[in-house]
Amino acid sequence: MADQLTLGRRGLLAGAGGAVGLYSLGQRRARPVAAAPQRLPRDDPFTLGVASGDPSPDGVVLWTRLAPEPLAEDGHGGMPPQPVAVRYEVATDEHFRAIVRRGTAPARAEFAHAVHVELDGLLPHRWYWYRFRLGAHVSPTGRTRTLPEPGAQPAALPFAFVSCQDWQTGYYTAYRHLAAEDLDLVVHLGDYIYEYASYGPDYPRPQPGTEPGDDSIRTLAEYRNRYALYRTDADLQAAHRAFAWVTTLDDHEVQDSWADETNLQVPPSAFRDQRAAALRAYYEHMPLRRRALPQGPDMRLYRRVAYGDLATFNVLDTRQFRAAPACGGGRLSDCDERWDPARSLPGAEQERWLHAGLADAETRWNVLAQQVFFSQWAMDGDPELFSMDAWDGYASSRERVLRTVTEAPVPNFIVLTGDIHLNIAADIKADFTDPDSATLGSEFAGTSVSSAGDGTDLPWWAPTDLQTNPHFAFINGQRGYVRCHVTRGRWRSDYRVAPYVSTPGAPVSTRRSFVVEAGHPGLQEV
Ligand code: FE
Ligand code: CA
Numbered sequence: 001m002a003d004q005l006t007l008g009r010r011g012l013l014a015g016a017g018g019a020v021g022l023y024s025l026g027q028r029r030a031r032p033v034a035a036a037p038q039r040l041p042r043d044d045p046f047t048l049g050v051a052s053g054d055p056s057p058d059g060v061v062l063w064t065r066l067a068p069e070p071l072a073e074d075g076h077g078g079m080p081p082q083p084v085a086v087r088y089e090v091a092t093d094e095h096f097r098a099i100v101r102r103g104t105a106p107a108r109a110e111f112a113h114a115v116h117v118e119l120d121g122l123l124p125h126r127w128y129w130y131r132f133r134l135g136a137h138v139s140p141t142g143r144t145r146t147l148p149e150p151g152a153q154p155a156a157l158p159f160a161f162v163s164c165q166d167w168q169t170g171y172y173t174a175y176r177h178l179a180a181e182d183l184d185l186v187v188h189l190g191d192y193i194y195e196y197a198s199y200g201p202d203y204p205r206p207q208p209g210t211e212p213g214d215d216s217i218r219t220l221a222e223y224r225n226r227y228a229l230y231r232t233d234a235d236l237q238a239a240h241r242a243f244a245w246v247t248t249l250d251d252h253e254v255q256d257s258w259a260d261e262t263n264l265q266v267p268p269s270a271f272r273d274q275r276a277a278a279l280r281a282y283y284e285h286m287p288l289r290r291r292a293l294p295q296g297p298d299m300r301l302y303r304r305v306a307y308g309d310l311a312t313f314n315v316l317d318t319r320q321f322r323a324a325p326a327c328g329g330g331r332l333s334d335c336d337e338r339w340d341p342a343r344s345l346p347g348a349e350q351e352r353w354l355h356a357g358l359a360d361a362e363t364r365w366n367v368l369a370q371q372v373f374f375s376q377w378a379m380d381g382d383p384e385l386f387s388m389d390a391w392d393g394y395a396s397s398r399e400r401v402l403r404t405v406t407e408a409p410v411p412n413f414i415v416l417t418g419d420i421h422l423n424i425a426a427d428i429k430a431d432f433t434d435p436d437s438a439t440l441g442s443e444f445a446g447t448s449v450s451s452a453g454d455g456t457d458l459p460w461w462a463p464t465d466l467q468t469n470p471h472f473a474f475i476n477g478q479r480g481y482v483r484c485h486v487t488r489g490r491w492r493s494d495y496r497v498a499p500y501v502s503t504p505g506a507p508v509s510t511r512r513s514f515v516v517e518a519g520h521p522g523l524q525e526v
Contacts, residue, residue, distance in 0.1 A: 038082070038084045038085065038135075039080050039082055039084070040084065040134060040135040041066065041068040041078065041079065041134075041135075041137075042068070043068035043069070043078070044068060044137055045066035045067060045068045045077075045079070045113075045134050045137055046064060046066070046132065046134075046137060046138075046139040046140065047067050047068065047070045047077075047232060048064070048065050048067050048070060048077075048228060048231040048232065048237075049064070049139075049140055049142075049231060049236075049237035049240055049241060050062070050063065050064045050130070050131070050132065050139050050140055050141075050142040050237075050240065050241060051063040051064070051142065051240035051241075051245065051286075051287045052130065052142055052144035052240075052243075052244045052245070052287050053244050053245040053246060053247060053286065053287030053288065054244075054246060054287060054288060054289050054303075054305075055144065055145060055146050055147045055185070055244045055246075055305075056120075056146065056147055057124040057125070057146055057147045057148065057149045057150065058120050058121060058122050058123075058124065058146065059118065059119040059120035059121065059122050059146065060119055060122070060128070060144050060145075060146060060244055060287075061116055061117065061118050061119070061287040061288060061289055062088060062090075062115075062116070062117040062119065062130050062132075062142070062144070062287065063114070063115065063116055063117075063285075063286070063287035064086070064114075064115050064132045064139055065077065065107075065112060065113055065114040065115065065228075065231075065284065065285065066079050066084065066086070066107050066113040066115070066134065067079065067112075067113070067228055070225075070228040070229070070231075070232055071208065071209065071225050071228055071229060072225075073221070073225075074221055075112060075219075075220060075221030075222070075223075075224035075225055076109060076112060076113070076221075076224075077112060077113060077224075077228065079107075079109065079112075079113045080109075081109045082109070083106050083107060083108040083109065084106075084107050084113070084134065085104045085105070085106055085107070086104065086105050086106075086107050086115050086132050086133070086134050087102065087103070087104050087132065087133040087134070088101075088102065088103060088104070088105060088115075088117050088130060088131070088132050088133075089101070089102045089130065089131055089132075089133070090102070090119065090122075090128050090129070090130045091128065091129045091130070092126070092127070092128060092129075093129065094129045094141060094143070096129065096131070096141075100122075100128075101119060101121075101122075103117070105117045111284050112224050112281075112284050114284040114285065115132065116287070116288070116289075116290070118289055118290060122146050123146065124146050124147065124148055124149045124152065125145070125146060125147065125148040125149070125152065125154065125308075126145065126146055127143060127144070127145050128143070128144050128145070128146070129141055129142070129143050129144075130142050130143075130144065140237070140241055141241070142240070142241045142242075143241065143242055143243070144243070144244040145184050145185070145243070145244055147305070147306070147307055147308070148307060148308035148310075149308065150306060150308065150309070151308070151309065152308035152309065153308060153309055153310070153488075154307065154308040154309075154310050155487065155488075156310075156485060156486065156487045157184060157185070157307050157310050157311055157484075157485075157486040157487075158181075158182055158183050158184055158483075158484070158485050158486075159183050159184055159185040159186065159187060159483075159484055159486075160178055160181060160183050160185075160186055160187070160481050160482060160483045160484065160496075161186070161187040161188070161189060161369070161416050161418075161444075161446050161481065161482050161484070162174065162175075162178070162186065162187070162188055162189070162418075162446065162449055162481045162482075163188065163189040163190055163191055163250070163371075163418025163419060163446055163448060163449070164190070164191040164250075164418055164419065164421055164447075164448030164449060164450070164451040165191065165192060165193075165230065165236070165448065165449040165450050165451065166191070166194045166196075166252075166448070166450055166451040166452070167193075167194070167205055167207060167229060167230050167233070167450070168194075168196075168198070168199050168203045168204070168205050168206070168207045169199075169203055169204060169205075169450055169451055169452060169453045169501075170204050170205070170449075170450035170451075170453050170454070170479060170501030170502055171204065171205070171235070171450065171501050171502075171503065171504045172233050172235035172236050172239075172449060172450060172501075173235065173479070173498045173501050173504060173505065173506045173508070174235075174449045174450070174479060174480050174481045174496070174498055174501075174508065175233075175235040175236050175238065175239040175449060175481075176235040176238065176239075177481075177496065177498070177507075177508040178239050178242075178481050178483075178496075179235070179238040179239045179241070179242040179243075180242075181483060183242075183243050183483070184243070184244075184307075185243060185244055185245070185246065185307075186239065186243045186244070186245045186246070187245070187246050187247075187313065187315075187369050187416065188245055188246070188247040188248070189248060189250065189369060189370065189371055189416065189417065189418030189419070189446070190248055190249045190250025190251070190252075190253065190371045190418050190419065191249075191250045191251070191252045191253070191418065191419065191448070191451065192227075192230070192247065192249065192252075192253055192282075192286075193223075193226045193227055193230055193252060193253055194226075194252045194451070195216040195217050195223075195226070195252055195253075195254070195255055195256070195278075196216050196252075197210040197211065197212060197213065197214035197215065197216060197217075198210045198211055198212050198214070199212065200212040203453075204453070204501070204502045204503070207229070208229070209225060209229070216255065216256075216265070218266075218270075218274050218277070219277055220277040220280060220281060222277075223277055223278050223280075223281035223282075224281050224284065224285075226281075227281055227282075227284070227285040228285075231285065244287075245286075245287060246305055246313065246315060246369070247286050247287075247288070248301055248302075248315050248316065248317055248369065248370070248371065249282055249301065249317070249319065249371075250318075250319060250371040250372070250418060250419055251319060251371075251389075251419075253278055253279075253282050254274070254275055254278040254279070254319070255271070255274065255275075255278070257325075257331075257389055258271070258275070258319060259319065259322045259323070259324055259325055260319075260320060260321055260322055260323070260324070260347075261275075262324045262325075264329075272296075272297050273297075275297040276294065276296050276297040279294040279297065279298075279299045280294050282294075282299075283299065288301075298320070299317075299320065301315075301317040301320070302314075302315060302316050302317045302346070302350050302353065302354075303315050304357055305369075306363060307363075308363075309362065309363050309364060310363060310364050310365065310486060310487075310488065311363050311364065311365040311366070311367055311486055312357070312361065312362075312363040312365070312366050312367060313367045313368075313369045314354055314357055314358070314366070314367065314368050314369065314370075315369045315370070316346055316350070316354070316368060316369065316370035316371070317346070317350065318345050318346055318370055318371045318372055319371065320347070321344070321346060321347020321348075321349070321350055322344070322345050322346070322347065322394065323342075323343035323344055323345070323394065325388045325389065325393060326338040326340070326343065326388055326393050326394070327388055327393075329388070330388065331387065331388060331389060332379060332380075332385050332386065332387060332388070333385070333386065333388050334384040334385060334386055338386070338388070338392065338393050338394065338395045338396075339395050339396050340396060341396045343394055343396060343397065344394065344396075344397045345372075345391060345393075345394035345397040345398075346397065351397065351400065354368075354401070355400070355401075355404045358401070358404050358405065358408060358410050359404060359408045359410075361408060361410045361411065364411065364412055364488055364518060365411075365412045365414055365486055365491060365518070366410050366411065366412060366413055366414070367413075367414045367415070367416060368401075368414070368415045368416065369416045370415065370416065370417060371417070371418055371419050372387075372389060372390040372391060372417065372418075372419045372420075373387065373390040373391065373392070373417055373419065373420055373424070373443075373445060374390075374391045374398065374415045374417055374428065374443050375391075375415075375426045375427075375428050375429075375432065375443050375469075375471060375472075376392055376395075376429075376432035376433075376469070376471075377390070377392060377465070377469055377472075378465075378468045378469055379465065379468075380461060380464065380465075381464040381465070381467075381468055382468075383468060389419075390419075402428070402430065402440055405440050405441065406430065406438075406440060410441075411518075411519070412441070412491070412516070412518050412519070412521075413428070413440055413441030413442075413521070414441055414442055414443075414444070414491060414516070415428065415441065415442070415443040415444070416443075416444055416445075416446070416482075417443060417444070417445035417446065418445070418446060418448075419445075420445055420447075421447060421448040421451050421452045421455070421477075422445060422447055422459070422475060422476065422477055423445065423446060423447045423474065423475065423476040423477075423478070423480070423482070423495045423497070423511070423512075424443070424444075424445040424472060424474065424475050424476075425442070425443070425444055425445075425472070425473045425474040425493070425495075425512075425514050425523055426442065426443045426445070426469070426471050426472045426473065426523075427439045427441075427442055427443075427471045427473070427521075427522050427523055428440045428441040428442060428443055428471070429471050432469075432471060435470045435471065438521075439521040439522040440521060441521055442491075442514075442516050442521070442522065442523050444482055444484075444493045444514075446480075446481060446482040446495075447476065447477070447478060447479055447480055447481075447482075447495075447497070448479055449479060449480075449481065449501075450479060450501050453479075453501065453502060454478075454479070454499075454500045454501055454502050455477040455478045455479050456477045456478070457476060457477065457478060457511075458475070458476070458477065459475065459477040462475040462477070473514065473523045473525075474495070474512050474514070476495060476497065476511055476512065478497035478498065478499065478511065479497065479498050479501045480495065480496045480497040480498050480508060480511075481496050482494065482495055482496065483496050483510075488518060489517065489518050490515050490516060490517050490518060491515060491516040491518075492513060492514070492515045492526070493513065493514050493515075494510045494512075494513045495510065495511045495512045495513070496508050496509070496510055496511070497509065497510075497511040513525075513526040514526065
């Protein structure tokens, strides 16, 4: 087996690793990466930690990136231009006594020496430990878990979801606590990085590399270094080491509020290149499968993740294909255009894929894991003021999803949301203007990890919005993550919050919990 390849005396082969899913970065057939002796970095190349993601019942993606000098200005992490071969080991114990897989994977300059190893042949629903080696350097050990098989009936799915981690505005205290939770999986709903320049010295973590007033990042080197900066954080690294992640992106991985080829700041011709650079850097830094490899400015990110017969996550990409914003481009607005049936938020192709998947739903719980707020949300006490960046700006698109949920019917429909830097729990109504209309599911929006800083328990406007939107059960403005425990009988979401993120070390506590009983749509207080 190719995964049994060992190091030759003078460098090594990347291996004909197709049989074990050795990931050769865009090429199915691997080729030798180092015929001459490798030039290995003297300093620790594993400064960005390790990660795993996109688990399946028989495999998972292992990730690392070699960066002895993580913020080197050229975006290459202090690595020479030559490719190097990185060894990896996978074991069923944390001490690597029982190694079940070992092999080599290429790290190439064209991918900033990122390494993606796409494993298969593993056993379902098991813990594995993994690490990388380069020369004398050994990476930190990561832990990951495969998914149950499609026919399996797992008793429970413990997972958490997160979003929005602006490095400058706070510490990743949420991740420190999340890493210690008992979870199978972490879902990241976007805003993994922010593209902004430095906010200045008054913010909790002054950002190196840019000055206040600079343009936001635009180039591949800049995006790479922004990911590298974020990934040097010990708490974020710990959360990646602890669990497999399923990630999707929102706007700030590219540019604030972008919609397909339109955005607020950059002319379309230049934006195409920027989007290609941004998606490339996103791919390089996430534990994604090879099918997500971007082609220029395009990337296939939406996908389904099934956890036995218990839950299906429809992981959406609501940025790449969305129609241009409605109603003249203001952030908050209202007009007939948002109901135009020709406009889509997921885009026509992804919408077809979503509807086909929902119509065939075979699992107990059926989930949208996605970016922007789904339910109707009339803002500021005004029944006709909506966010044009959220599903409200694409109301016909939402109506079509709800029609499929009703007609299929889709059992136990749950929406998970990031983006808004707020905890909100809401019921999804057949008619949001009629509290007596049918409840079709529930939405759990999770707050930011750090974006917008310390936050506050009850934002000043929240009482008004709770009144104007009677389907809302809860609004909270603190930082944290949402921990979920899903069984056949019920879904439980715990809103985990930290009282501050402007300095490190805050505790975390459960601010509020909700359950949904299977077969009985609607939020219930615990
Ligand atoms: Fe955000
Ligand atoms: Ca966002």
